[in-house]
Amino acid sequence: MPLSDIRHQGAAQRLIQRALRSHRMPHAFIFAGPGGVGRELFAQRLAKILLCHNTSDKNAAESTIDGWSESVLDACGTCESCRLMAVDSNPDYHPIYRELHRDHPNTEVRNRKSLGLSIDVIRHFVNDQVGAKPVMGRAKVFVVRAAETMSIGAQNALLKTLEEPPATTSIILITPSANALLETTRSRCQLVTFGMLPTPYIADELQSRFAGNPNQLTADHAEWYAQRAAGSLGDAIRMHEDGLIECDERVRAILNSRSSDGITPAAKAMIQDAANLGEKFRQRDPEITDTEAQRRGLKAMLMLMSMCLREGLHKAAIDENASRRPSARAITDAIRSIATTERQIDLNASVQLCVESFLIRLRRALSA
Numbered sequence: 001m002p003l004s005d006i007r008h009q010g011a012a013q014r015l016i017q018r019a020l021r022s023h024r025m026p027h028a029f030i031f032a033g034p035g036g037v038g039r040e041l042f043a044q045r046l047a048k049i050l051l052c053h054n055t056s057d058k059n060a061a062e063s064t065i066d067g068w069s070e071s072v073l074d075a076c077g078t079c080e081s082c083r084l085m086a087v088d089s090n091p092d093y094h095p096i097y098r099e100l101h102r103d104h105p106n107t108e109v110r111n112r113k114s115l116g117l118s119i120d121v122i123r124h125f126v127n128d129q130v131g132a133k134p135v136m137g138r139a140k141v142f143v144v145r146a147a148e149t150m151s152i153g154a155q156n157a158l159l160k161t162l163e164e165p166p167a168t169t170s171i172i173l174i175t176p177s178a179n180a181l182l183e184t185t186r187s188r189c190q191l192v193t194f195g196m197l198p199t200p201y202i203a204d205e206l207q208s209r210f211a212g213n214p215n216q217l218t219a220d221h222a223e224w225y226a227q228r229a230a231g232s233l234g235d236a237i238r239m240h241e242d243g244l245i246e247c248d249e250r251v252r253a254i255l256n257s258r259s260s261d262g263i264t265p266a267a268k269a270m271i272q273d274a275a276n277l278g279e280k281f282r283q284r285d286p287e288i289t290d291t292e293a294q295r296r297g298l299k300a301m302l303m304l305m306s307m308c309l310r311e312g313l314h315k316a317a318i319d320e321n322a323s324r325r326p327s328a329r330a331i332t333d334a335i336r337s338i339a340t341t342e343r344q345i346d347l348n349a350s351v352q353l354c355v356e357s358f359l360i361r362l363r364r365a366l367s368a
């Protein structure tokens with residue numbers, strides 16, 4: 001797969017193409033931008049170029065890419081290094097991620113639960129490896145996923161490597177925002193920013209990726225997910241895999257219920273839905289706790305509710321015969337109470353209490 005395959009990231013493409021041509025490639029990068037827009041794929045393709053034995057203009061793609069009208073420098077795709085890269089086993093490509101602690105030689109580190117990138121992972125899998133000669137002879141590339149989850153200790157441990165990496169070593173830190181990293185880390189890296197993807201592109205990609213698959217989706221459903229994914233193809237894919245469109249019906253039922261009694265059973269039902277959704281998140285990330293899974297499920301439901309209400313607000317604004325609907329004011333109040341509840345969940349308030357008081361405020365707002 002060529003670098004030009006990653007679409008709608010013109011700024012990143014231009015910066016990297018210029019650096020590749022200038023033969024003054026920085027050794028440390030921060031790839032900053034929302035998740036699911038191609039940051040890691042881009043890092044992987046760049047690594048392939050840096051590790052390739054025959055990178056040249058001859059590999060230039062015929063078509064031009066977003067905002068770059070010259071030919072595109074790319075990996076050859078046929079050398080030993082490229083072939084190993086294609087099957088995910090190039091020994092000079094080092095993805096660094098939180099779960100690596102499970103492969104650490106020290107039993108104590110292996111058994112520790114870890115929600116971020118620990119200092120042990122950085123020391124053992126980055127610092128201790130950078131000095132060794134590249135196995136395939138050309139270079140070594142380290143790609144640190146979710147770099148913002150590095151503890152301060154882990155970032156400080158990485159500093160020395162960022163300061164003086166061996167000439168053949170490149171390090172790419174992937175993060176939603178460069179500001180989430182320490183100033184000392186930032187100042188040693190070249191920043192490359194990634195933006196949100198256009199909604200129609202996400203809908204098309206979603207449909208083509210799942211085509212012919214038991215999980216394939218209609219154009220309408222692809223559009224539904226794309227509109228809720230806030231410019232992230234990765235989020236759209238996850239939402240589809242989690243079956244969020246079915247959850248949307250439950251959410252609408254909660255919004256339409258107006259009865260003032262029965263708050264406790266309604267809260268129990270909503271929490272159960274959140275737990276079911278959370279269980280799907282946990283299948284992806286087995287290290288999160290029951291409570292954390294439930295919280296994430298609840299936040300996903302609140303996000304759907306908020307979007308559903310915003311749609312209502314939009315309809316109320318364009319439909320003059322909207323008198324039977326809750327007023328725009330009522331909807332705005334309801335959206336506010338969702339935001340309050342999200343904050344309470346982030347502050348680790350009791351889920352049962354949060355949901356009960358939320359449903360009371362929601363019903364009060366919408367029946368006003």
Ligand SMILES: [Zn+2]
Pocket residue numbers: 051052053054055075076077078079080081082
């Ligand atoms: Zn190659």
